[in-house]
Structures are given as C-alpha cells and as structure tokens.
Amino acid sequence: MDIFLQQLVNGLTLGCVYAVVALGYTMVYGIIQLINFAHGEVVMIGAMVAMSVILGLAGSGVPPLAIVLIAVLAAIPACMAVGYLVERVAYRPLRSAPRLAPLITAIGVSMILQHLALLIWGRNYIPFPQMVKTQTFALSNSETAATITNVQIAIMLLSIAMMAGLITLVYRTRIGIAMRAVSQRPDVAGLMGVSSNSVISFTFVVGAGLGAIAGVMIGSYYGIAHYQMGFLLGLKAFCAAVLGGIGNLGGAVLGGILIGLIEAFGAGYMGDLTNVCTLNKFLPGFAGLCGANSNMAVFGSSYKDVFAFIVLILVLVFRPQGLLGERVSDRA
Amino acid sequence: MTPYLPERLRKKPLVLAIGVAMIVIALVALPFVLNIAGTAWVRLTNFAILFVLLSLGLNIVVGFAGLLDLGYIAFFAVGAYVYALLASPHFGIHLPFWIILPIGAMLACLFGVILGAPTLKLRGDYLAIVTLGFGEIIRIFMNNLSEPINLTNGPKGIATIDSIKLFSLDFGRTTRIGDFALNGQIKYYFFLLAVLVIVIIINLRLQNSRIGRAWEAIREDELAARSMGINTTKLKLLAFAMGASFGGVAGGVFSSIQGFISPESFTLTESVMILAMVVLGGMGNIWGVVLGALLLSFVPEVLRYTVEPAQHALFGRQLIEADVLRMLLFGFAMVLMMLYRPAGLLPSAVRKRELTRDDAGDAA
Numbered sequence: 292m293d294i295f296l297q298q299l300v301n302g303l304t305l306g307c308v309y310a311v312v313a314l315g316y317t318m319v320y321g322i323i324q325l326i327n328f329a330h331g332e333v334v335m336i337g338a339m340v341a342m343s344v345i346l347g348l349a350g351s352g353v354p355p356l357a358i359v360l361i362a363v364l365a366a367i368p369a370c371m372a373v374g375y376l377v378e379r380v381a382y383r384p385l386r387s388a389p390r391l392a393p394l395i396t397a398i399g400v401s402m403i404l405q406h407l408a409l410l411i412w413g414r415n416y417i418p419f420p421q422m423v424k425t426q427t428f429a430l431s432n433s434e435t436a437a438t439i440t441n442v443q444i445a446i447m448l449l450s451i452a453m454m455a456g457l458i459t460l461v462y463r464t465r466i467g468i469a470m471r472a473v474s475q476r477p478d479v480a481g482l483m484g485v486s487s488n489s490v491i492s493f494t495f496v497v498g499a500g501l502g503a504i505a506g507v508m509i510g511s512y513y514g515i516a517h518y519q520m521g522f523l524l525g526l527k528a529f530c531a532a533v534l535g536g537i538g539n540l541g542g543a544v545l546g547g548i549l550i551g552l553i554e555a556f557g558a559g560y561m562g563d564l565t566n567v568c569t570l571n572k573f574l575p576g577f578a579g580l581c582g583a584n585s586n587m588a589v590f591g592s593s594y595k596d597v598f599a600f601i602v603l604i605l606v607l608v609f610r611p612q613g614l615l616g617e618r619v620s621d622r623a
Numbered sequence: 624m625t626p627y628l629p630e631r632l633r634k635k636p637l638v639l640a641i642g643v644a645m646i647v648i649a650l651v652a653l654p655f656v657l658n659i660a661g662t663a664w665v666r667l668t669n670f671a672i673l674f675v676l677l678s679l680g681l682n683i684v685v686g687f688a689g690l691l692d693l694g695y696i697a698f699f700a701v702g703a704y705v706y707a708l709l710a711s712p713h714f715g716i717h718l719p720f721w722i723i724l725p726i727g728a729m730l731a732c733l734f735g736v737i738l739g740a741p742t743l744k745l746r747g748d749y750l751a752i753v754t755l756g757f758g759e760i761i762r763i764f765m766n767n768l769s770e771p772i773n774l775t776n777g778p779k780g781i782a783t784i785d786s787i788k789l790f791s792l793d794f795g796r797t798t799r800i801g802d803f804a805l806n807g808q809i810k811y812y813f814f815l816l817a818v819l820v821i822v823i824i825i826n827l828r829l830q831n832s833r834i835g836r837a838w839e840a841i842r843e844d845e846l847a848a849r850s851m852g853i854n855t856t857k858l859k860l861l862a863f864a865m866g867a868s869f870g871g872v873a874g875g876v877f878s879s880i881q882g883f884i885s886p887e888s889f890t891l892t893e894s895v896m897i898l899a900m901v902v903l904g905g906m907g908n909i910w911g912v913v914l915g916a917l918l919l920s921f922v923p924e925v926l927r928y929t930v931e932p933a934q935h936a937l938f939g940r941q942l943i944e945a946d947v948l949r950m951l952l953f954g955f956a957m958v959l960m961m962l963y964r965p966a967g968l969l970p971s972a973v974r975k976r977e978l979t980r981d982d983a984g985d986a987a
Contacts, residue, residue, distance in 0.1 A: 326748050381958055392961045394691050394751055395902055399957030402895055406950045593767045600756035608741040
C-alpha cells in the first residue's frame, strides 16, 4: 500500500507538470491547428534561464525564496520572448501554406533552440540549484511510509493555480472570448473586429509563460537541467494533450495527470509484473528461466518513457478525439 | 531512361552519350582519386551515399505521399540490428548479406505497416508525433533489451559485425591484383553505387507509375483523390512500408561498413538530419534529394576541417564545435527553405506549384 501511495504522489506531481506543458500545446493547437514542436524547448529554456539567475544570485544574501521568485520572474519573459519570436518568424509567414510546411519549420526551430541552448549552457547535465531546503513529510506512521516533499506540494499547488488562472482567462475575459472566436473561424473573428494575428501571438506568449514555470518546476523536481530535457517532456505532454482531446483545456489537464500516473505506476510495478521469477508462482513453466538472480524482469522501469507513446497510439486507434475532445476531422 | 530526360537532350543522342560516359568515368575514378587524399575521404563518400539512400527512402514518404515521418531512423535501426544479429559473433550466426538484407527490409517494412496502420487514417500531424515516438521507443528497446535475455547488448552495442562478402571478394579486406590495391572502402563504394543506381531507377519508375501518380494525388488533395476512387489508406500505407524497407536495406549496409553499431547511432538527430536533406534538395524531386543529401553530408565535414582551426586561429580557443554548427545548419536549412524556397533547391515542377502560396484559399 505504501508503494502505491508513493507512486500516487509521484505520479500526481509529474502529472501536474505534464498538464501545464500540455496546456501550452493544446492552446496553440486549438487556435491554429499546429503542433508547436518547439514548445518543449521553450520549457527547457525556462529551466535554464531560471537556473542561471539562481546561480548568479546564490551568494548575494538575498533570501532563498526571493531568489526563486526572481528566477521565475526572469524565466517567464525570456520564454515569452522566445515564444513570440518563434511564432512571428517561423510560423506566421506559413499560416496559409500547406500543413507540412509549418510542421517542418517547427522541427527546425526546435533543433535551433536546442543547439543554441547547447552553445550557451554546454552539453553537460547541470545540477539545478536547490534553494529551498527539501522537507519530507511522512504520510503515515509506519517505517516504510510514503512521503511527500515540500517541493512536490509546491508543484501541485502552483499547477492548480495556473490551470485555474488559464481557464479563467479563456472563459471569463475579453481576450479569452477573442481566442475562442479565432480558434473557431479566424476570418469571421476578423470581421467582428478581432485582430487574429495579435490574438495568436498572445496565445503563444501565454503558452510560453506557462512553459517557463513548468521548466522551473521540472528542474527543481528532478534537480537537473540539460539542453535536451525539453524534448521528451514535450513529447509526453503532447501525448497528454491528445489523450485529453487536443484543443480542449480541461482535457489537457486530465490527460497530463493521467500520463503522470500511468508513468509512475508503470515504473513502479512494471518490473514486478513482468518478472519471470514472480510469474513462476503462477506458471511453473518459467522455472527454468529463473536463475540464481531472483530479479529477472522482462520489462523494468527503464521502459517508463515508452508508456506515454503506447497510450498515444491506443488513443489514436480507439478514440482519436481524446477523452474530452470533440470529433476531429480526418483531413490530411 | 529516355522519358526522364529534358527535351533538348533527347534530340542530341551524341551529346547525351558523351555526357553519360563522362559521368560514369567520373564516378568510377572518384574513389581512387579520393583515396590519394586518404581512405577517410572514401569512407566519408560512402556515408554520404548511405545518406542519399536514406533520403531517397524518406522522400517516398515525405516527398511523394506528403506524410511527415520524424522517426525514419528507426527503420534504419531495424535493418542495422537485423544485419548485426545475423552476421556477428553475438549469436554466432554468420549469414551472407544477400539473405540478411531482404530480411532486414521485410522486417523494417513490417514495422512500418504496424506503425502506419493505426495512424495513417488520421490527419498528418498525428503521424509526425507517432513516428517521433516510435523512433524513441525503438531506441529505448535497443538500449534495454540486454536483460533478461541479451538480445541487443544494450548501450554497449554489437561489435565485429561481418563485412559483406561477394563470392571470394571480402569487403573488409584489401584485395591485391598485381600492383593494384583495392581497399575495403573502395569496394564498398562500388557496392553502394550499385545499390544507389538500383534505388534511383526504382524511384524514377515509381514516380511515374500508377502508384506514384496516386501518391501525388493524395498529397495534393486527399479528398479529391478519394473521390477519384483511390484507396488512400492503402496507398499511404504502401508509401510508408516502401520507405521503411529502403531504410532497412540502408541500415544493413551501414552495419557491415561500420562493423559496430549501438543505439547512439539512431537518435532523433539522425531522423531530423535526413528530413533536412530531403527538404533542402526538394521534396518529391529525386535528383534534388540526391543533391540535398550530398550537400548536407559534405558541408559539415568541410566545416569540421575549416571552422574549428579558424576559431583557434582567430580567438585562440574553440567557441563553437563543428557538431553544434552542423545541427544549427540543419535547423536553419529547414526553416529557411520552408520560408523562402519551400520546394527545395531543385524543385519538382508539381511540388513547386503546390508549395508556393497562393491567395486563392485552397491552402488546407
């Protein structure tokens, strides 16, 4: 039970980060039907900028919490600028081009951002400075109790606050109405006096801002930053967005949390479930395979990165519109 | 070959014959000339041809059928691992290449079908993501399938893979005919050249066939193609499977030239590189793709020999590694080509018309 609870806590934390990143994908997709491959890189840049700021201020006597706050406040505009520039330079000129064209530039931009980051921050894994001392709380009294750290609590609370903020923005404000209008019919929205170009830019900027915070969260959760950290994270978040129903904000949140949970439980139980020696108890035929080494897992936790894609493929086969999404048209 | 030639060449058979003869002589002489500069250059040329093969395979998927495949390297990896497992001391199996290459091609093709079947019904963007994910999955499996049964030897990779042997000609060794030495890389060059010629002929024939025209129709307007009675799902799957099997063959040859493979050689970076080659040269144009692949294979090597020493001379230290520069080059090639010359350096006529924006509103 303790392992279960522990994986639940880990999964929820990770899921919250995926959800915030997935919101960035789903917003952009909802408004211009483009997979913004560079979004994972924006998250990475958020983590890197925050890390540099923290390292720069570390010895200056500023209180640790203030340093973290300053770092986040520096990362957000940096990412927003990157998001805006990418949209302006690489996507906007191709808005009326065939679908293949912006997808290819998106991949190109992603490569460029990754390697620019490599030039600035180097190719090594960089330990993400932990400014706030990690405190661990036990969830029960037993010795093997599941634990939750203050970092995990902060990540979850912050994610929930951001999701609530975004949903308020989209459904309760004027610019939100404009965003929804542009996503339905850009030309008609234009006739109603909505400047669709600035609304689309705004969407990219908001998504990038969320990405920046997600970058700081994932950096402090794993305690590490790397120029390629955004790639896999972005892919999984995209899987989450598709699982929830791409273009649907609630869906992105649900999908993100589900992917986080699936990954955590998969990593936690996969080894035991596919352990040849455990299977022995049920199927005596495996006895010969189980040697002196009692851990003969066929699929161990090293396969955890595979789950998100398997989910993606299953969703595409059985429910392409996602859990909460509307039917997608299948035009190429 | 005549239908593929420009009108003015077809009218002058003598010019044509001389031209072809000169190209053949140049291609035959090339490895010997390069070998004077060093075997490394011949090896580089071999890898460039390998990239041309891969680009031509990807061109079937991206260029002909208009499907974005971002995990193409996975099929290359399947071919490479099939060759490595069936011709190395790892399992102690040593089959000849003409048995393994078809097996590798078929297995890669099978993977293509398994991957394409669920996703090709959907819109193109999903395919891009699924193939991207598939590329990662294959790499994760190659990295981890060393336990509990050692299938791939994990991150350590498989070494001492057999070289190709044709009759008594071992491609791994230097053959001496009198004073005339023929080293392994030169032999591989001719082998690759032969494969390349076959692949180009297949591609040219394919492009103008019923299938090729159907792909073109699907690429330009899937709905219209379907209304004309084209089974779009089946044909897209065919494009995907064919591209995959070309990748599988190239992978097998790669394995034998290299003699060693590990999951490191099959990352997303490689997939993106091949895509950049296709995009640079001109999606859908066979000669354009050949040009793009050759350019993007050689330019980074030239950079390696010029930029790094230049930096040392100018700044006294190295600011940008050639590797990073190469990836930036690939990234910028894709973005700039799409923005300013979407049909590539050598655009195919149809593709040019299609990728140039028009304001008539048929952009979807």
